[in-house]
Amino acid sequence: MSGFVGCAIxxxxxxxxxxxxxxxxxxxxxxxxxxxIELGSNENAWGPSPKALAALRSxxxxxxxxYPDPMGVALRQRLAAIHQVAIDEIVLGNxxxxxxxxxxxxxxxxxxELVHSRFGFAVYPISARAVGATPIAADAMAADSQMxxxxxxxxxxxxxxTRSKLLCMANPNNPTxxxxxxxxxxxxxxxxxxxxxxxxxxxxxxxxxxxxxxSALAIRNRFPNLVVTRTFSKAFGLAGLRVGYAIAHRDIIxxxxxxxxxxxxxxxxxxxxxxxxxxxxxxxxVVTNTRRERDRVTVVLRGRGLNVLPSQGNxxxxxxxxxxxxxxxxxxxxxxVVRPMLAYGLPHCLxxxxxxxxxxxxxxxxxxxxxxxxx
Ligand SMILES: *Cc1c(COP(=O)(O)O)cnc(C)c1O
Numbered sequence: 001m002s003g004f005v006g007c008a009i010x011x012x013x014x015x016x017x018x019x020x021x022x023x024x025x026x027x028x029x030x031x032x033x034x035x036x037i038e039l040g041s042n043e044n045a046w047g048p049s050p051k052a053l054a055a056l057r058s059x060x061x062x063x064x065x066x067y068p069d070p071m072g073v074a075l076r077q078r079l080a081a082i083h084q085v086a087i088d089e090i091v092l093g094n095x096x097x098x099x100x101x102x103x104x105x106x107x108x109x110x111x112x113e114l115v116h117s118r119f120g121f122a123v124y125p126i127s128a129r130a131v132g133a134t135p136i137a138a139d140a141m142a143a144d145s146q147m148x149x150x151x152x153x154x155x156x157x158x159x160x161x162t163r164s165k166l167l168c169m170a171n172p173n174n175p176t177x178x179x180x181x182x183x184x185x186x187x188x189x190x191x192x193x194x195x196x197x198x199x200x201x202x203x204x205x206x207x208x209x210x211x212x213x214x215s216a217l218a219i220r221n222r223f224p225n226l227v228v229t230r231t232f233s234k235a236f237g238l239a240g241l242r243v244g245y246a247i248a249h250r251d252i253i254x255x256x257x258x259x260x261x262x263x264x265x266x267x268x269x270x271x272x273x274x275x276x277x278x279x280x281x282x283x284x285x286v287v288t289n290t291r292r293e294r295d296r297v298t299v300v301l302r303g304r305g306l307n308v309l310p311s312q313g314n315x316x317x318x319x320x321x322x323x324x325x326x327x328x329x330x331x332x333x334x335x336x337v338v339r340p341m342l343a344y345g346l347p348h349c350l351x352x353x354x355x356x357x358x359x360x361x362x363x364x365x366x367x368x369x370x371x372x373x374x375x
Pocket of ligand 1: 042094095096097098121170173174201203230231232233234239242243244
């Protein structure tokens with residue numbers, strides 16, 4: 001024992017690092033023949049736009065040895081035009097994960113509280129603990145409700161106290177796939193204190209097609225405390241390059257910029273993201289295929305008597321009602337990676353990314369459910 005852990009700030013002594021579920025580089029080495037099916041991290045099985053790949057292939061030397069644009073102006077201009085916001089209402093991140101961490105740094109100090117939902121994204125409580133603040137988990141919806149295990153906006157509201165400095169939620173939510181409507185969000189925002197920043201993590205919004213489910217950007221002019229985060233990691237298929245962004249009041253963006261590393265979004269990521277935004281037809285193909293496969297996988301699994309939560313993301317959460325670890329281990333033996341949910345407090349569940357039809361078929365064929373469970 002070196003004693004260094006004891007020297008760390010108190011908050012870090014109780015902080016557990018983000019758990020990606022598996023050692024994927026090791027699994028990829030083991031399955032070097034290319035027979036690994038990766039359904040554990042909600043990546044985009046169709047990959048990025050060919051335009052993004054072409055932009056990467058045409059990179060010039062100077063674009064690697066010079067520092068990139070510290071403000072990412074070209075990409076922010078494109079995003080501003082698409083979202084009809086001002087350029088100073090956008091900040092770029094090394095993935096949206098980074099921006100979520102920065103938001104906690106901006107707003108939360110030791111003793112402050114960050115409110116999130118019980119089965120929300122694991123990064124929100126980590127972001128609070130990293131700055132010595134206290135994450136407060138609001139109860140989620142009941143398992144037998146319309147939106148099983150999803151965000152209960154009343155419970156989230158009740159969890160707000162005078163110590164609350166940030167509230168974070170995803171819509172659609174990861175890992176449940178559940179969602180709430182713009183009308184429900186509007187009613188919620190009307191009750192929330194005006195000074196409390198509310199983060200709407202919209203990492204999966206492109207895949208949404210449920211009636212009433214819409215981006216919070218539609219109401220941001222009415223609620224200056226709304227912060228919307230987006231990512232290029234999911235529908236745009238650029239998880240490996242790490243680009244995300246936030247849209248918020250310019251004062252909030254300015255605060256993030258004060259602590260943001262100046263070159264946090266790298267030059268190649270900037271180029272690829274810009275090109276990806278110009279290929280709406282690739283995005284449309286990805287989204288259409290994902291929705292179709294999401295519906296198909298859900299129907300097949302439910303047809304086997306399994307409890308599949310309604311999902312608006314590019315993944316489904318299956319609640320087996322029994323310990324899911326043996327089921328997961330059996331899939332892994334067959335080269336199929338899904339996401340264990342023990343760390344999320346859902347030991348009976350597995351989260352499975354919706355991928356290409358061929359990959360989904362491999363999963364469906366490989367999945368064997370303990371006797372007594374399947375219909
Ligand atoms: C995948 C995901 C993100 C995106 O993270 P990046 O850092 O942008 O890759 C953000 N929020 C949620 C809920 C996610 O599932």
